[in-house]
Amino acid sequence: MPNVSRAFGGPTESLIGYAQAARTQDIDVHVAAPAVSSSDDTWLHEQLPDAAFHFFASMGQHAYVVAPGLWSWLWREANRFDVVHVHGLFNPVSTLSAHIGIARDVPTVMRPFGTLSRYTFSRRSALKRLYFALLDRSALRRAAAVHFTTEAEREEANRLSINFEDRSAVVPPPWRGEAMTPDMEEKADRPTVLYMSRLHPKKNVQGLLQVWAQVVADRPNAQLWVAGDGDDDYVQQLHDTVATHGLGDSVSFLGFVSGNEKERVLREAWTFALPSHQENFGVAVLEAAAAGLxxxxxGEVQLRSFVEAHDLGVVVDRKDPAAIAAGLRAVLSDDAGRRRVAEAGPAAVRDTFSVARVGEQLVEMYERVLSTASSHDGCGD
Structure with missing residues (x-):
């Protein structure tokens, strides 16, 4: 992993989930990554007491971090392992680890983190595109398997003319929290929409705020809770949008929420909104469904097929403000529908994303990779 700090958010949480799922199948798990703070180190060991951690000094920032000690260790130790599972693209830690695993002839699985989407490529600089062409593309072509988290992610990656079909698998990150039917008597006394995710342009928070006036025109007592944090300049832009549209009485910025406060907003909200431009999985959507919201x-949230299959809400066109507003109004007005999802959402999350279920999918992927590697070895003898 290029980063396993708590601040890395969803990718770190998903890695913990995958490791816990692997342990349900008695798979030994080793995690190699750049070093983290002492508090994060303690937290990771609490989350994964049975895993072995290998931390290495690093240099650089964001996607440009390098960790020479990690690469040296992997080169020496790769053959101890049945599979090397590399998480992430477009960063030296992940890219060179994948090349090392392949060079050491250890079956190497690569998880792109959603970075192969059209949206992500449209945001990449010329330097990043060159990096992919020179380094990541060749690793993806030679990897034993490519690990996608949704079928939509796999389908979108197929446009890159890399043959994924016969060596790819869809294994979602598991849901590690509780999925419980909420008490509808604990809901807020006003129609309440919750946005809970990182505050970033990709999430289309501006679009949500700009349509909120249409919702309030229909439901004057409605309130929007915006939970999350982000870059100071962008957060200020969001506050300015609220002021410009005169929405101050109906929009509350809650900042980053966790623990009891996070449980409270999920418990009291009527519905959840995430009109993102692109979402390679949608952990926040899974949290909402698990809470019965x-x-x-x-449509760019790649959990949409799960939402549609279980009828857990409304999928809207992110480019159509009227459609977003209509979706919000429809859910807020449908008391029977909200009560049905309160029952159906937690049950669907438990059935589809349990740690044990994902563990079974992981071991199936690894066994297929090992079986393929063994058959290739036999052909070469």
Whole structure:
């Protein structure tokens, strides 16, 4: 992993989930990554007491971190392992680890983190595109398997003319929290929409705020809770949008929420909204469904098939403000539908994303990789 700090958010949480799922199948797990703070180190060991951690000094920032000690260790130790599972692209830690695993002839699985989407490529600089062409593309072509988290992610990656079909697998990150039917008597006394995710342009928070006036025109007592934090300049832009549209009485910025406060907003909200421009999985959507909240999401959230299959909300066109507003109004007005999702959402999350279920999918992927590697070895003898 290029980063396993708590601040890395969803990728770190998903890695913990995958490791816990692997342990349900008696798979030994080793995690290699750049070093983290002492508090994060303690937290990771609490989350994964049975895993072995290998931390290495690093240099650089963000996607440009390098960790020479990690690469040296992997080169020496790779053959101890049945599979090397590399998480992430477009960063030296992940890219060179994948090349090392392949060079050492250890079956190497690569998880792109959603970075192969059209949206992500449209945001990449010329330097990043060159990096992919020179380094990541060749690793993806030679990897034993490519690990996608949704079928939509795999389908979108197929446009890159890399043959994924016969050596790819869809294994979602598991849901590690509780999935419980909420008490509808604990809901807020006003129609309440919850946005809970990182505050970033990719999430289309501006679009949500700009349509909120249409919702309030229909439901004057409605309130929007915006939970999350982000870059100071962008957060200020969001506050300015609220002021410009005169929405101050109906929009509350809650900042980053966790623990009891996070449980409270999920318990009291009526519905959840995430009209993102692109979402390679949508952990926040899964959190909402596990809490029994109907969701209003864009079609670019790759959990949309799960939402549609279980009828857990409304999928809207992120480019159509009227559609977003109509979706929010529809859910807020549908008391029977909200009560149905309160029952159906937690059950669907438990059935589809349990740690044990994902563990079974992981071991199936690894066994297929090992079987393929063995057959290739036999052909070469």
């Amino acid at each position: 109907p969701v209003v999401i864009s």
